[in-house]
Amino acid sequence: MTVDRSMIRVKAMLIAPNEAASAHAVTLNVPTAENPEGYHRLIGGSVEFGETHREAVLREVYEELGAAVEDLELLAAVGNIFHIDEVQGHEIVFLYSGRLNPMPAKAGATLTESDGSVVPIVWRSVHDDAEPLPLYPTGTQDWVSAALTRRRT
Template sequence: MPHVDRSYIRVKSMVALLNPANDHVAVALFDDPTKSPRHFHRLVGGSVLLGEKAADAARREVREEIGIDLLDLGAALGVLENVFDYRGEAGHEVVFVFAACVDESIIPGHGGWFSDNGDRMWVEWRSLTSPPPIPLYPDGAADLVVRG
């Protein structure tokens, strides 16, 4: 994973990719050996580029990471502030959270590997009503999606 300069606040767009057949959302699985629990989930998405609208960034990031074009992306569900520590480095993000329904076939039932700008990324389905015992970031995302 390339080094990311976390010395400034980053603006991100993330998407809750919802499976309309059940209460699951597609999430990326990450690892931080400095934490317990070591693993955590994040919504799919990434940085908003200079001059790019948050919704456009959300569509671009999903296309880059999952390989699908989102046609039904609505208004943002909300904006979250995420102050965190990742692998011993402080981070601070302002995250626009969107939701979109996707066909469950885009991600195998057990999860699958996807490419994020050349880096491998594991994406799996996470239940919103019976979540696993690992955190979902950004904090507050699950509440936004359930209310959304």
């Protein structure tokens, strides 16, 4: 499915920590011109017409993972201007934190996108200084650190 990137899209995404709040679930996406090794992206997706961003994140997680979200908390709205294979995109992302139930496996977990493609889920450390792959949406790492620190306390 081709995505029209000519307009600003509204998304809702989830910071989903593991039980120890030492890592969070992200998708591992295929290489692009900008990220030849691939990249990580928070779980979630587009807000549909007539749907709130809260409803969207709950729906997306259920559709893609078959999981519910517990302790859902709105953190922020972030703007993300990006390029995928040299095509510019622009999205406004409502960023949430919450626990997945059930949690994805520590290895071998996947989710199914709306176009039917299957994407691996990996656990990204909250301390990602050594992580070679970028995290998208851009600018969310500080929110990840803050959300996981709160969950540990």
